[in-house]
Amino acid sequence: MANGKRNVAQMKPGEVAVIAGLEDDDLSTKLMEMGCLPGTSIRFNFKAPLGDPVCISVSGYELSLRIAEASTISILN
Amino acid sequence: MQPSGKHAKIALVGNPNSGKSSLFNYLTGLNQKTGNFPGVTVEKRTGFSKMPEGHQAQFIDLPGVYSLYPRSLDEQIVSETLLNDKSPDYPDAVVVIVDATNLKRSLLLVTQIIDLGLPVVLALNMMDLVAKKQISYNLAEMTQQLGVPVVPMNARTGMGVDDLKNVLSKPVAPSGKSIFPVFDEAKAGVQELREALYINNDYKAYQFLQQPNTLSFLKQEDVDLIHRVKEKYQFFPGKFHGAETVQRYSFIQSLLDSVTTQPSAERKTSRSTLFDKVLTHRVWGYAIFLGILFLIFQAIFAWATVPMDFIDGLFASLSNYLSETLPDGPLTRMLAEGVVPGIGGIVIFIPQIAILFAFISILEESGYMARVVFLMDKIMRKFGLSGKSVVPLISGVACAIPAIMATRTIDNWKERIITILVTPLMSCAARLPVFTILIALIVPEKMVYGFFNLQGLALMGLYLLGVAAVLLSAVVIKMLINVKERSYLIMEMPMYRWPKWSNVGYTIYDKTKSFVFEAGKVILAIAIVLWVLASYGPGDYQENAEAYILQETENLELTEQDMEDRVAAFKLEHSYAGILGKSIEPVIRPLGYDWKIGIALVTSFAAREVFVGTMATIYSIGSEEDQTTIKSRMKAEINPETGGPRYTPAVGFSLLVFYTFAMQCMSTLAVVYRETKGWKWPMIQLVYMTVLAYISAFAVFQLLS
Numbered sequence: 001m002a003n004g005k006r007n008v009a010q011m012k013p014g015e016v017a018v019i020a021g022l023e024d025d026d027l028s029t030k031l032m033e034m035g036c037l038p039g040t041s042i043r044f045n046f047k048a049p050l051g052d053p054v055c056i057s058v059s060g061y062e063l064s065l066r067i068a069e070a071s072t073i074s075i076l077n
Numbered sequence: 078m079q080p081s082g083k084h085a086k087i088a089l090v091g092n093p094n095s096g097k098s099s100l101f102n103y104l105t106g107l108n109q110k111t112g113n114f115p116g117v118t119v120e121k122r123t124g125f126s127k128m129p130e131g132h133q134a135q136f137i138d139l140p141g142v143y144s145l146y147p148r149s150l151d152e153q154i155v156s157e158t159l160l161n162d163k164s165p166d167y168p169d170a171v172v173v174i175v176d177a178t179n180l181k182r183s184l185l186l187v188t189q190i191i192d193l194g195l196p197v198v199l200a201l202n203m204m205d206l207v208a209k210k211q212i213s214y215n216l217a218e219m220t221q222q223l224g225v226p227v228v229p230m231n232a233r234t235g236m237g238v239d240d241l242k243n244v245l246s247k248p249v250a251p252s253g254k255s256i257f258p259v260f261d262e263a264k265a266g267v268q269e270l271r272e273a274l275y276i277n278n279d280y281k282a283y284q285f286l287q288q289p290n291t292l293s294f295l296k297q298e299d300v301d302l303i304h305r306v307k308e309k310y311q312f313f314p315g316k317f318h319g320a321e322t323v324q325r326y327s328f329i330q331s332l333l334d335s336v337t338t339q340p341s342a343e344r345k346t347s348r349s350t351l352f353d354k355v356l357t358h359r360v361w362g363y364a365i366f367l368g369i370l371f372l373i374f375q376a377i378f379a380w381a382t383v384p385m386d387f388i389d390g391l392f393a394s395l396s397n398y399l400s401e402t403l404p405d406g407p408l409t410r411m412l413a414e415g416v417v418p419g420i421g422g423i424v425i426f427i428p429q430i431a432i433l434f435a436f437i438s439i440l441e442e443s444g445y446m447a448r449v450v451f452l453m454d455k456i457m458r459k460f461g462l463s464g465k466s467v468v469p470l471i472s473g474v475a476c477a478i479p480a481i482m483a484t485r486t487i488d489n490w491k492e493r494i495i496t497i498l499v500t501p502l503m504s505c506a507a508r509l510p511v512f513t514i515l516i517a518l519i520v521p522e523k524m525v526y527g528f529f530n531l532q533g534l535a536l537m538g539l540y541l542l543g544v545a546a547v548l549l550s551a552v553v554i555k556m557l558i559n560v561k562e563r564s565y566l567i568m569e570m571p572m573y574r575w576p577k578w579s580n581v582g583y584t585i586y587d588k589t590k591s592f593v594f595e596a597g598k599v600i601l602a603i604a605i606v607l608w609v610l611a612s613y614g615p616g617d618y619q620e621n622a623e624a625y626i627l628q629e630t631e632n633l634e635l636t637e638q639d640m641e642d643r644v645a646a647f648k649l650e651h652s653y654a655g656i657l658g659k660s661i662e663p664v665i666r667p668l669g670y671d672w673k674i675g676i677a678l679v680t681s682f683a684a685r686e687v688f689v690g691t692m693a694t695i696y697s698i699g700s701e702e703d704q705t706t707i708k709s710r711m712k713a714e715i716n717p718e719t720g721g722p723r724y725t726p727a728v729g730f731s732l733l734v735f736y737t738f739a740m741q742c743m744s745t746l747a748v749v750y751r752e753t754k755g756w757k758w759p760m761i762q763l764v765y766m767t768v769l770a771y772i773s774a775f776a777v778f779q780l781l782s
Binding site: 068 | 185
């Protein structure tokens with residue numbers, strides 16, 4: 001994403017990070033409702049066999065997202 | 078709030094996978110019915126439960142949602158029901174059921190419903206898992222901060238359900254807390270709207286301002302009014318929505334911090350993660366998925382045939398018994414040749430439908446279905462579909478009607494339309510009897526490699542043919558529909574767990590019952606109409622059939638049996654059904670069909686399964702002497718042109734392919750009409766599927782004969 005920030009799509013399996021922000025206005029409300037809030041810690045669990053979608057842990061449960069959606073979630077590192 | 082009318086109406090609301098269905102089943106038992114929400118085909122389950130004081134309460138099971146801001150049509154129902162106090166389903170109280178192992182996300186919805194001013198009871202489900210994780214909640218503090226009764230429970234075992242009923246049997250007061258007071262910038266607009274539309278609650282008015290276009294119950298003049306108010310006070314829904322969610326979560330976080338006690342160490346790999354290592358593995362994941370599909374088809378073929386043969390035989394002998402014992406006459410014949418085989422044609426489905434829904438329900442209940450979506454998403458997107466299309470497509474193996482209704486969870490319009498258009502190509506349970514009987518006729522019952530049943534393999538081949546047609550059609554339609562709309566997949570991966578068997582049982586019972594009574598009515602009506610058409614005809618051919626035959630065969634020495642058969646065939650040929658079949662014969666002859674099969678094609682346009690019933694009716698008319706099973710009657714049918722059997726492999730495979738592709742189901746067309754709100758898509762669907770069926774059947778027959 002912009003400003004050289006990393007995003008969830010670039011994380012490796014098992015990696016833990018904190019959400020910095022949501023870069024896409026259309027998706028941000030849905031992602032926040034699903035518990036992806038700035039400041040929340042997330043863990044990247046695994047990718048689907050074909051590389052897309054991915055599965056993350058956030059707010060105490062597991063969520064699957066497409067790569068395109070995961071890349072709108074920027075992380076602090 | 079006092080229960081209005083004679084019984085309290087209580088809505089069950091919760092996230093998907095929160096155990097809402099288990100609770101609903103536990104509360105209502107078999108005392109439930111499935112209907113539709115007015116104007117839409119979203120399934121609505123309602124049921125009654127006996128409350129402690131002896132009166133009844135009505136429970137409404139609403140679709141699973143994460144928030145009052147709907148993303149799909151399915152979710153819209155919940156907002157519409159809870160925001161429209163004129164709705165017949167508007168509840169006296171709302172039970173919000175949450176997965177207590179996952180409170181943070183679940184409480185978002187709870188706080189929204191509390192803010193609507195509805196009387197809320199919070200049901201904390203899965204308390205057994207909470208205990209296992211060594212987490213504990215201070216329930217008194219939670220009740221205090223939310224202002225609503227909190228009931229811990231385990232909906233799988235029924236623990237806590239009586240407590241919930243006790244709480245609900247007394248009037249529940251609204252919380253009185255306002256967790257999210259509307260923003261200052263929105264206050265004036267909210268106030269104006271409350272006065273103009275007589276709304277009793279700030280947050281409700283705020284919701285109207287946020288999403289007037291998704292709430293279909295609002296009158297056009299109200300929508301216009303809301304837009305004017307938005308304009309006047311510079312109300313920007315997008316910005317406010319995000320800020321509201323952040324504010325709610327900050328309340329939830331501080332609530333959880335003050336009520337939760339949990340062990341310091343984070344749990345490591347859960348059992349679900351271990352399962353996922355295998356079930357979403359690049360090789361094992363797909364291998365297991367294919368294996369499960371294979372198991373389903375083998376099971377349907379191997380397990381269902383025994384009860385099906387039994388039912389087939391039972392109705393044949395009932396028919397036989399009736400025609401022997403009752404005095405001969407039109408009524409007896411209608412009963413023995415029309416009604417009884419007609420009912421038999423419905424009942425014979427029950428084993429297959431039950432087995433299919435058992436599997437689908439187990440896959441849903443165990444959490445595996447979400448993994449299938451996860452595995453298949455990228456592949457499906459290549460075909461213009463979404464991972465979420467897999468669930469409707471798999472349900473389509475049972476019946477296209479619930480499957481098309483299930484497409485409501487797909488939020489992208491184009492992906493949804495494509496899924497709707499191709500779902501009927503999945504071989505549904507109604508095709509099974511057609512497949513079963515034709516395969517039994519033309520494929521020898523043999524084992525290959527010791528354990529593969531050849532007939533089972535043929536059946537699986539037909540299903541795969543349907544799947545191939547689904548994917549190819551989807552690609553073509555994807556290229557034809559030119560719409561750019563963003564598609565996304567943000568989906569919870571529920572934890573793996575054992576299916577709750579009583580839920581599986583309820584699903585089987587529910588789906589089978591609605592099949593027997595809904596589809597059954599059509600099938601029975603068609604069976605009777607068909608019998609009339611096949612038994613009567615214009616002119617004097619019916620009454621004087623014997624005279625005509627005698628005239629034709631003056632020089633032949635005929636046995637009594639021969640004579641009877643000829644008379645029966647003559648009668649059928651000159652009946653209304655025979656005339657109908659003959660009139661379409663030129664069109665279907667290139668596919669290898671005669672006019673008798675033509676009759677079946679015409680009648681089974683209403684519903685495919687009518688094919689078997691039609692065969693039963695056509696081949697039993699006149700031959701009361703030996704009422705054997707449908708299969709043996711079809712086997713004995715002779716093609717007068719070749720002198721060989723009517724059902725040669727070429728004809729059989731041509732018919733199988735025709736039935737795999739043809740859109741022969743009026744109920745599906747009706748559902749597509751309702752779901753797409755117009756005749757455009759159902760008509761496109763009818764035309765493309767019929768053309769596909771005709772050309773393919775033609776090719777198969779010409780190649781094989």
